[in-house]
Amino acid sequence: MNEEQGVRMAYVELANARIELMEPSRPDSPVSKFLERNPAGGIHHFCLAVDDIAATARVVAGKGVRVLGDGSPQLNVHGERIAFVHPKDFLGALVELEETSKG
Numbered sequence: 001m002n003e004e005q006g007v008r009m010a011y012v013e014l015a016n017a018r019i020e021l022m023e024p025s026r027p028d029s030p031v032s033k034f035l036e037r038n039p040a041g042g043i044h045h046f047c048l049a050v051d052d053i054a055a056t057a058r059v060v061a062g063k064g065v066r067v068l069g070d071g072s073p074q075l076n077v078h079g080e081r082i083a084f085v086h087p088k089d090f091l092g093a094l095v096e097l098e099e100t101s102k103g
Contacts, residue, residue, distance in 0.1 A: 002077050007031050009077065020047075045084070045094035053081045053099040065089040 001008050006029025012019040022044065024032035034044050050056040057067045066086035076082045081099040 001025065005029060005031070043093075045096050047082075047096040047098050049100045050097050051100060053083055053097055056097055057083050060085060 003025075006024060006026040007022040008025050009023075010021045012021070022031050024035065026032065031044060035041065053073070061067050066089055068084040068086055073081050074083065076098065080101060083097045085095040085097065087094045
């Protein structure tokens, strides 16, 4: 459960990927709003693992890509640092950047 984002989550772990399944837990969550616009469901976002979230955000921003939020670090339910890239800068796909754990 991610109370901040208003979703219940389940994971499918694969050898080199993890599929995250989300269900809204409240009507004002981003996933609820996505499902209102896409009643058949679909892919809400995809995630790319990066070594350094701040450095990656600076590089993509330097190329004109909008990183969402106010610049303060966000954490996912696993405690890893994340950031999101604006869908309009990636052919309509919301992209999550996730800092991989070191060690």
